[in-house]
Amino acid sequence: MTYAAAASRAHAMLTKFGRAVTLSRPSSAAATYDAATGISTPVTPLTYAGIGALFDYKRTDVNASLVEQGDQRLYLSALAPMVEPTNSDEVVVGSKTYGVRNVGKLAPDGTTVVLYDLQLRGV
Helix, strand or coil: CCHHHHHHHHHHHHHHHEEEEEEHHHHHCCCEEEECCCCCCCCCEEEEEEEEEEECHHHCCCCCCCCCCCCCCEEEEECCCCCCCCCCCCCEEEEEEEEEEEEEEECCCCCCCCCCEEEEECC
16 A cells, blocks of 8 residues: 555545544734724634544653643644644634644655644643
8 A cells, every 4th residue: 555545545534533623824924004093903814624533642641741631632634635734733623722732744655644643732
């Protein structure tokens, strides 16, 4: 099986057993300032639809320094139409918003990403 086929299979499994998620990335553009009103309006974050499965960390993974009580692990499809996640992103799963604390990726050949492994913390 090629890694592209593995990514396709992972996407199919996440579609079947996971749920829709939204990745939100803050814009790097400066806020717009209206000199007439004196109001500064921030630029709307970019959002990307994805598919993933959310899990609790095992109790043995919680160590109070890197993984805290309440952190969640999200396996995110690499085939959903989105950008590669970063630590400055937020993820919405259901009605809960999480900040991305750590981004891992499963890319056995170093180029083809099969899926992303995100450590999330509630905001």
